[in-house]
Amino acid sequence: MSEPILTLTGVHADIDQYHILHGIELQVPRGELTVLLGRNGAGKSTTLRTIMGLTKVPRGSVTFNGKEITSWSTSRIARAGIAFVPENMGIFGQLTVRENLVLAGTHGPLDQSRLDWLFDLFPPLKKFWDRPAGNLSGGQKQMLAIARAMVEPRDLLLVDEPTKGLAPAIIDDLATAFEELKAREVSILLVEQNFSFSRRLGQTVAVMNDGQVVHSGTMAELAQDSTLQQDLLGLGLGAHQ
Numbered sequence: 001m002s003e004p005i006l007t008l009t010g011v012h013a014d015i016d017q018y019h020i021l022h023g024i025e026l027q028v029p030r031g032e033l034t035v036l037l038g039r040n041g042a043g044k045s046t047t048l049r050t051i052m053g054l055t056k057v058p059r060g061s062v063t064f065n066g067k068e069i070t071s072w073s074t075s076r077i078a079r080a081g082i083a084f085v086p087e088n089m090g091i092f093g094q095l096t097v098r099e100n101l102v103l104a105g106t107h108g109p110l111d112q113s114r115l116d117w118l119f120d121l122f123p124p125l126k127k128f129w130d131r132p133a134g135n136l137s138g139g140q141k142q143m144l145a146i147a148r149a150m151v152e153p154r155d156l157l158l159v160d161e162p163t164k165g166l167a168p169a170i171i172d173d174l175a176t177a178f179e180e181l182k183a184r185e186v187s188i189l190l191v192e193q194n195f196s197f198s199r200r201l202g203q204t205v206a207v208m209n210d211g212q213v214v215h216s217g218t219m220a221e222l223a224q225d226s227t228l229q230q231d232l233l234g235l236g237l238g239a240h241q
């Protein structure tokens with residue numbers, strides 16, 4: 001296997017006086033989709049925020065593309081090639097799709113070939129180009145949020161719970177969009193609680209509980225092993241199957 005694009009080794013993280021992550025071990029293979037599962041409060045969002053340099057890391061290391069980025073600023077981490085879609089998506093509802101994308105660019109005017117790449121991935125963005133983003137469906141808003149994060153080329157995409165609050169038909173559209181991203185071998189780390197969505201998309205999986213990764217392996221192994229599933233579902237995933 002080639003070197004993982006991202007490796008967390010013994011990562012601890014604090015928010016104010018609270019110790020939230022207790023020694024995270026996580027590897028994200030290059031060109032694959034990795035799912036981070038776990039019950040509410042397990043520390044999944046904090047793990048993504050920590051990768052982005054948004055929480056304090058008193059111990060441990062984060063390595064991206066062979067470079068240790070643990071103490072880098074968030075803007076430097078983003079420029080180094082990590083895109084982040086937080087749970088609230090961070091899109092502007094009153095601005096058009098085009099305006100949302102223009103505002104996300106940091107290197108001047110949008111690159112047309114990049115836009116064509118994004119339209120090919122997410123056709124609704126082209127269709128609703130001049131419409132307010134607030135009028136898009138929940139799944140289309142997620143597509144716009146991902147497009148904003150990747151409006152300039154990035155090597156790794158972090159997405160926090162994209163299915164949250166979405167109806168099943170919309171989740172299906174979103175899964176198709178992620179399959180398109182996978183087909184382009186974008187490296188993705190996806191936080192999810194929806195196990196069927198995760199099983200459909202994930203190649204690698206890590207499961208968190210109480211600020212630690214308690215299981216990691218292939219999604220195929222987890223999908224076939226009902227005992228293992230039962231153990232992990234016992235952590236609280238069952239309600240979201």
Ligand SMILES: Nc1ncnc2c1ncn2[C@@H]1O[C@H](COP(=O)(O)OP(=O)(O)OP(=O)(O)O)[C@@H](O)[C@H]1O
Binds near residue numbers: 018020042043045
């Ligand atoms: N700003 C904060 N101040 C104090 N504690 C926090 C803060 N943010 C998160 N926590 C705590 O950190 C722990 C991990 O939260 P986190 O949001 O990372 O979990 P999660 O696995 O993403 O859960 P969810 O699916 O509910 O978002 C939880 O116990 C949470 O209460």
